[in-house]
Amino acid sequence: MGGESFYTTVVKNVHSTLPGDVMMAPADPGGIQLHKLTGNPDDELLLTSGAYVASDATVNIGTAVQTQWSNSLLSGTGFFLLRASGRGIVACAAYGSIHKYELREGESRSVDNGHLVAWSANLPYRVGLASRGGIMASMKSGEGLMCHFGPGPGTIYLQSHKPGEAETAVKHSKRAAKGAAQVGVAYFVLIPFILVSVVILVTVVTMLIAHLKSIEMDPTTTYYDNNNDDYYHGNKRKAASSRRTVPRGGYMAVGEL
Structure with a gap:
C-alpha cells in the first residue's frame, strides 16, 4: 500500500x-541518503x-495511514506511507x-x-497556503500550497525536483528539439524552392x-493612333480615303483597309 512491492530481496x-x-x-535518477534509526519507540x-x-x-x-485527509490529498504524499522502525540503517532515494x-x-x-521524501514520524505537519497574504498572494507566488512542519525536533528529507514537473520539462525539451529539427528541415527545403522561383x-x-522592346509595327497591318487620331500603314501615314472608324484606345491593329 505504501507504493512498494510486496516482496523484497534479502542479501x-x-x-x-x-x-x-x-x-x-533507485529507479529514478537522484541521490541516496542513509538514515540511522536508534531503536527508540x-x-x-x-x-x-x-x-x-x-x-x-x-x-x-510497515505501512502508515495518514488520518488527516487534507494532508494526504494536498501534500502529494497519498493516504499510505512506508513506516521504518527498529534499529539500523535505512536508505532512501530522491x-x-x-x-x-x-x-x-x-x-x-x-x-x-511534492518535494517531500521522508520525515520523522513524531514530527507534525499541516498543509496550508504558501503566503500569509491569503489565497490570491499564494496563487501569485506560483506555489499555492505548502507543508508546514513543526515544532521540532525532527528530521526532514527533501528532493530538489518534483517527478511530475521534471518529466514534463523533459517532454517539452524533446518536443522543442523535434520542432527545431522540423523547422530546420522546412527551411532546408523551402529556401532552395524560393531561390529557384525567384530565378x-x-x-x-x-x-x-526584351520581347516587348523587340516588337515593331507590321508593315502589312493598319494601325490607329488614338493619341493623334490618325491611321498608319506600318510606319507610314494612311491616306484619309482608306480610313475607317475603330474604337479608341491607343494603337490598335485594324487589318487591311
Missing part, C-alpha cells in the same frame, strides 16, 4: 571472514512512495539531489508539496521586357 554475506559489497540504485521514519531503497535486516518496514534538515526543539520549516520569375520578366 546476505555467507562468508563470515570475507567482506562483500552490494551496489544499489519515538524514532521512526515515514517515507513517501518510491523513496525506499534498502535497509538493514533489523529495520522493520528525484534529483536529496537534502536533509534537522529541526531543533521548537523549530519549524515550510516545504513545497524563374526574373527570367520570365526579363524575356517579356
Whole structure:
C-alpha cells in the first residue's frame, strides 16, 4: 500500500571472514541518503512512495495511514506511507539531489508539496497556503500550497525536483528539439524552392521586357493612333480615303483597309 512491492530481496554475506559489497540504485535518477534509526519507540521514519531503497535486516518496514485527509490529498504524499522502525540503517532515494534538515526543539520549516521524501514520524505537519497574504498572494507566488512542519525536533528529507514537473520539462525539451529539427528541415527545403522561383520569375520578366522592346509595327497591318487620331500603314501615314472608324484606345491593329 505504501507504493512498494510486496516482496523484497534479502542479501546476505555467507562468508563470515570475507567482506562483500552490494551496489544499489533507485529507479529514478537522484541521490541516496542513509538514515540511522536508534531503536527508540519515538524514532521512526515515514517515507513517501518510491523513496525506499534498502535497509538493514533489523529495520522493520510497515505501512502508515495518514488520518488527516487534507494532508494526504494536498501534500502529494497519498493516504499510505512506508513506516521504518527498529534499529539500523535505512536508505532512501530522491528525484534529483536529496537534502536533509534537522529541526531543533521548537523549530519549524515550510516545504513545497511534492518535494517531500521522508520525515520523522513524531514530527507534525499541516498543509496550508504558501503566503500569509491569503489565497490570491499564494496563487501569485506560483506555489499555492505548502507543508508546514513543526515544532521540532525532527528530521526532514527533501528532493530538489518534483517527478511530475521534471518529466514534463523533459517532454517539452524533446518536443522543442523535434520542432527545431522540423523547422530546420522546412527551411532546408523551402529556401532552395524560393531561390529557384525567384530565378524563374526574373527570367520570365526579363524575356517579356526584351520581347516587348523587340516588337515593331507590321508593315502589312493598319494601325490607329488614338493619341493623334490618325491611321498608319506600318510606319507610314494612311491616306484619309482608306480610313475607317475603330474604337479608341491607343494603337490598335485594324487589318487591311
